[in-house]
Amino acid sequence: MTRSALRTGRMLQVAGASAAALLTLSACSSATGSDKGSSPGKPSGTVTVFAAASLEESFKTLGKRFEKEHPGTKVTFNFGGSDTLAASITSGAPADVFAAASTKTMATVTDQQDAAGTPATFVRNRLEIATPPGNPDRISTLKDLTKPGLKVVLCDKTVPCGAAARKALDAGGLKLTPVSYEQDVKSALTKVELKEADAAVVYQTDVRAAGDKVAGVNFPESAQAVNDYPIALLKNAPNPKAAKAFIALVRSAEGHKVLSRAGFLKP
Numbered sequence: 001m002t003r004s005a006l007r008t009g010r011m012l013q014v015a016g017a018s019a020a021a022l023l024t025l026s027a028c029s030s031a032t033g034s035d036k037g038s039s040p041g042k043p044s045g046t047v048t049v050f051a052a053a054s055l056e057e058s059f060k061t062l063g064k065r066f067e068k069e070h071p072g073t074k075v076t077f078n079f080g081g082s083d084t085l086a087a088s089i090t091s092g093a094p095a096d097v098f099a100a101a102s103t104k105t106m107a108t109v110t111d112q113q114d115a116a117g118t119p120a121t122f123v124r125n126r127l128e129i130a131t132p133p134g135n136p137d138r139i140s141t142l143k144d145l146t147k148p149g150l151k152v153v154l155c156d157k158t159v160p161c162g163a164a165a166r167k168a169l170d171a172g173g174l175k176l177t178p179v180s181y182e183q184d185v186k187s188a189l190t191k192v193e194l195k196e197a198d199a200a201v202v203y204q205t206d207v208r209a210a211g212d213k214v215a216g217v218n219f220p221e222s223a224q225a226v227n228d229y230p231i232a233l234l235k236n237a238p239n240p241k242a243a244k245a246f247i248a249l250v251r252s253a254e255g256h257k258v259l260s261r262a263g264f265l266k267p
Contacts, residue, residue: 043242044072048094050085051077052101052160052229053184054125057209058262059099059250065258066249073242081159081184082106089114089234096243099231099250101125101185102160106230116240119232122251123264126226127164128204129217130192137198142172142219145199153191153200156181160227161188165201167225189214203227205263228267 047066051059056079063075078085078095082105089095090112098115099122100106106119131139137150145152154176155162162181169176179197182188189206191197193213207216231250237243249255256266 042072043070043239043245045239045242046074046076047096047239047242047246048076048078049097049099049246050089050093050095051079051097051099052082052085053079053186054101054161054203054205055079055099055229056186058205058259058264061258062246062249062255065254066246069249070242070245075246079184079186081156083108083158083160084183094236094238095234096237096239097231097246098234099229100160101229102163102227103230104163105160106232109232109234114235115232116235116237117233119230120247120251121228121230121267122255123229123259124226124267125203125205125229125264127161127168127201127219127222128207129219130189130200130202130207130210130214131198131217132192132195133212133215135215135217139199139217142168142221143174145201146174146176151179151196151198152176153180153182153188153197154178155185155188155201156183159184161185161201161203164225164227168201168219168221171224172221203263208263226265229264 049059059077063077066075067073082100082102085098086105086108089098089109098109109115110119129139131137154165157163157166185202185206188200189202189210192200193210204216207214231247233240233243233247
């Protein structure tokens with residue numbers, strides 16, 4: 001074979017290898033672009049939701065629906081007093097979503113610029129008096145809670161249900177000294193369920209969720225203390241895609257149906 005032919009052969013081999021490399025690179029780039037294009041519409045991974053204690057039953061139901069609608073996702077919850085949850089968030093606790101029982105509590109988070117965007121009110125809630133089954137003390141008004149010897153429990157004043165109870169009492173011109181202040185509405189309700197208290201001022205949704213464990217008494221002053229519940233995506237959310245999808249479910253017609261069944265009011 002001549003030197004010219006050998007040189008030509010080597011040039012063809014180099015050209016072929018270069019072309020193959022370019023094709024491989026092009027294929028990899030195309031595959032990566034395809035993955036990026038398909039991922040935004042499919043939430044995955046864990047979404048962590050911090051929510052007011054009164055939302056527990058409804059949000060657990062919505063969490064199961066979310067996981068069913070988005071295979072590969074998991075919703076974890078931290079329920080408690082809104083003020084405690086807000087303090088955890090501003091202290092750096094990792095969370096994706098915050099649903100509070102009052103706009104004042106949500107302001108604790110937004111004032112520290114820990115929310116992404118403007119929180120949206122998705123439901124409202126109203127107070128009700130919870131008593132043991134059968135209402136043995138025949139409580140029929142808010143004023144009845146001031147009777148001597150009656151053991152009444154309230155939420156702490158820093159908690160939304162406690163602040164609302166204080167508004168209702170002020171609206172009725174009433175003064176009440178409870179036997180204890182509880183850190184969230186579920187704790188206040190539990191005192192009545194265990195018959196450690198004769199009555200508690202809680203949300204109507206909690207009375208409904210307790211079923212036959214308690215009896216409920218409506219009172220007109222509650223109209224002066226209706227709480228708005230805002231929900232927000234958090235600024236440093238570890239999983240913002242799934243968080244946005246969960247918030248969308250909460251605010252959807254399906255979400256409102258679940259919340260309405262629990263006794264929550266439309267915003």
